[in-house]
Amino acid sequence: MKTGFIGLGNVGGKLAGSLLRNGIDLTVHDLNPDLVAGFTARGAQAADSPAQMMQDCEAVITCLPSPAASDAVLRQMLPHVGPGKIWVEMSTTDEAEVKRLGAQVIAAGGAAVDCPVSGGCHRADTGNISIFAGCDRATFERILPLLKTMGRRILHTGDLGSASVLKVMTNYLATANLLTLCEALVTMKAAGMDLATTYQAIAISSGTSFVHETESQVILNGSRDINFTMDLVKKDIGLFQAIADRAGVPLEISPLMISIFEDGIRRYGMRAQSDDIIRRLEEATGLDITAPGFPAQMVDDEPEEPGYEVHAPGRTT
Incomplete structure (x- = not known):
């Protein structure tokens, strides 16, 4: 699956790095050209715009700082959404907003997933982060290989919007x-x-x-x-x-x-x-809450492992 990734910040850059590191055909876009250059130097392709990315890719992932940013990006992509296209929203966003935007994608013939992550940047960097996914089961099955590449524990939470809640x-x-x-x-x-x-x-x-x-x-x-x-x-x-x-x-x-x-x-x-x-x-x-012997940044020392789906108690799907 040819995949696009928009938003290469603290979390997005690490998730996109896991895709690239594991051989996914990846196209990237960010308002910061230095972040894009770092990915193209490692073999990713660059898109000039979100619109071009949706034209060229089967799945487009967004990981952006606010619902307003996601709205602005999706408005550019929407004219190029159609059957076979998937929008994967990995930003932490509002349930109502992701439902509103996702409905537009679905109405245009595509599929939409809200897909936030949990576990910290250090685990996003190693592909060991947890991922929630809200969408119909058929769409979940289509994107599960991508999710297993970016994360370790993958939970299908129900319908679109449930993951964001x-x-x-x-x-x-x-x-x-x-x-x-x-x-x-x-x-x-x-x-x-x-x-x-x-x-x-x-x-x-x-x-x-x-x-x-x-x-x-x-x-x-x-x-x-x-x-x-x-x-x-x-x-x-x-x-x-x-x-x-x-x-x-x-x-x-x-x-x-x-x-x-x-x-x-x-x-x-x-x-x-x-x-x-x-x-x-x-x-x-007036107290100093520091002590020697602690790290300046968190590092995930667990080895990277293939992801897998987890289930709620009593459920198998």
Whole structure:
């Protein structure tokens, strides 16, 4: 399957790299010509526009920073959508928006999938990230070889839009975990505990998590470099709040989380690393939440493995 990839940023560039590394016939496009040049130097082709990419490719993947960006790109591609064409939306986006755009693709004779990822940039880089896919089963079967190349665990979540709902939920949970870890680390430092010992105590306890085992390390290193910025966190938790609002669920923790990140953006800027949110507590207490022996960036040390479909309990498809 000739494949196009639009959006070569922190996540998209790594997903596209997995496709290229594993021999997929890949065409790329990005507003940053340096990112495109890096791929063409490794054997990818470059498209002049999203329109050309949809003309030339069977499947076009988008991994973009906002629903507005996806809308702008799809409007260029739509005149060239027809039978046999697939749009794979790997951005973290709004359920209603991906349904709206996907309906246009389907009406033109193509197929649409919302296909967000979860697991961090370091796993996107090695092809070991998890992928959700929302679409009809026949379309899922068509794109499954591509998904297995980009990720390890692949979950068919149901109809178009379902994957985006679940992805926003997982990002909400990860953000809640990050904020509680920040409070835990600062409180332990204030109580006189050694931070490396604190890290290990969490890691071997019921309080551990994926977020702790990754993000706590770059927090304690001081780099806070998790390849995810505060504006993206605010977008994602805002999307989760919107789901709850539409469903009439009176959330209590979510509005506070949004307020905390709005304050972080005011202090440090929209493009500050999300883990820099701990600086609010460092500044409030005068404490330095760093410790020796932790990495500046996360690296996935698991070997790359072929992906496979996972199923919800009690289901085989």
